[in-house]
Amino acid sequence: MRIKPATLLRHGILIAFSAAILLPLLWVLRVSLTDKLTAYKIPPEIGHLSFDNFIEVFTRFDFSLWFANSFGIALATTAISLPAATMMAYAAARYRTGGAPLLVTVLASQMLPPIVLVLPLFLLVTTMVPIGGRAAITLAHVAVNLPFMAWMMVSFFEGETKQLEEAARAEGATRWQAFRLITVPVAMPGILAAGLLGFILSWNEFLYALILSTSKSQTLSVGLASMETQAGVNIAPLAAATLLGLAPVLILLPFLQKYLIKGLSLGALK
């Protein structure tokens, strides 16, 4: 079978991009399984493989604490922002609350460099909750994620769900009942996708967590950064910790993809 040049080119480009994404991850995997000395060797050497680094992460560093902090904060952020974002998106879609300017503003806020928001967020958050606690980081994450999640969900509440809601209201449901019993369940895949994305955003967030945390409330991303010390980089344990930190995201991604597609095809159901 002859392969067409166009196909070859297409696959060539895709392979190059895949390699660009996969190689660093494979590099990290290799480093996490070797010792400090072989880690930096070029060309890369596999050498003696062991899980020592993964054990060291838990014994020498506070990995469990960081992981627990990240997980708790991401979960709390999602739990708070998802219901609020759902209602905000619903209001924007159904009642044109704020109109187009509100939605554009929400989108624009996502385009600001995060560093711009650090100072105002710091001041705002510290007036509400004690500085350095997990609550402070959660609050900052809610402030950043909620508008984005709401913006993402607006389209899920347009089209089909509107008519279903009208049917429900004619059947005797109040607006709230129609929202709760019809709109939310029907838009659930989209809502779940937004929730998962919110969780992942909070899990990966570094800047606000760095500014607002103490050693007790450090998240994983901040913790990983702290492994690069003035005394040198603990490259092998860092690689191991990075991989462990990726795990929840890797587990959630397939679900995110599934729900996102379902959510986006909401309008297609009859």
Added chain:
Amino acid sequence: MASIELRSVSKAYDGGVHAVRDIDLSIADGEFMIFLGPSGCGKSTTLRMIAGLETATAGDILIGGERVNDLDPAKRDISIVFQNYALFPHMSVRKNLSFGLRLKGTPRAEIERRIGHVSKMMGIDELLDRRPSQLSGGQRQRVALGRALVREPQAFLLDEPLSNLDAKLRAVMRTELIKLHQRLGTTMVHVTHDQVEAMTMGERICIMKDGEVVQVGAPLEVYTNPADTFVAGFLATPSMNLMPARLEADGDGLAIHLAAGTIAVPEPFRAAYAPYAGQAIIAGMRPEDFHEKPAEAGPFGQLVETTIETVEALGPETILTLSQPGGTAFAARVSAAGTSRAGDKIRLTYDAGKLHLFDPRTTKRIARPLSV
């Protein structure tokens, strides 16, 4: 059951655009009323205002004699069936049917009894545990109707419920809806742009155009006496031939001068049409009022000679397009037996007793004695 009354109801949008303007209409208790009109004429908006899904910007809406303008749709005790059925996709058919009753807190035994009754009546008792996505278009339609029926509301509002079905199924559902109405005797308001549905289903038709009511009446009454050229051209297929003409005095009588020839105005109409003598008018002639046998055309039959442009054999009947030198072609509906072919000369007899004249300035029908 209840009557529905609209008093000077209008719906205007922010930009000052009127979707519906000043509608007065009363629908009797138990009546089957059709809202007919082209898309964008305001018929669906009117229905949605009755349902409470849109608010009227002026006027009063009464259901069962009670003003419901400010009443939530939930409290109006009406059911609405949508064009795309709007079945709740995350619920089984059973849950869809019982939704309204569950909200009202109807006892479970009563819900079961009603679902059993309605699902049998609609032939969906085998489908109760399925999801809407597992149903065919016709089945969804039945479930949507069943959901409306099961609550035993005061009135049914049907928003083009048949237009997503294929032609055969549509005909079946049309008959079923008529039967359903006969059995239940509940007030029904049915919105459609299909004039066949309108003619066959309704006890009365309300024809709308550009947000206003043009004519309200029984199907045959609207067919035989269209209020203006819009109604004349909208009902029946092929629709009434509307041809520009002149009305002239002709000795003692009156004659209509068409591009194709002259038609004498029957004596009983003369007095009514006399004031328009010497003026341009629009002559309305239904295709079915042209006959091949002169005897079928009644006492006012008049010969028309012309050439056939096209022949559409539909089976039970044949539609001829006839040329009119210097004017627009017109249609005639004749029996299927004919052997006419395009290009042939043909002699037809027109029943001038069914002639309508319209004023070209107002497009309104010029009144004449109703029957001759």
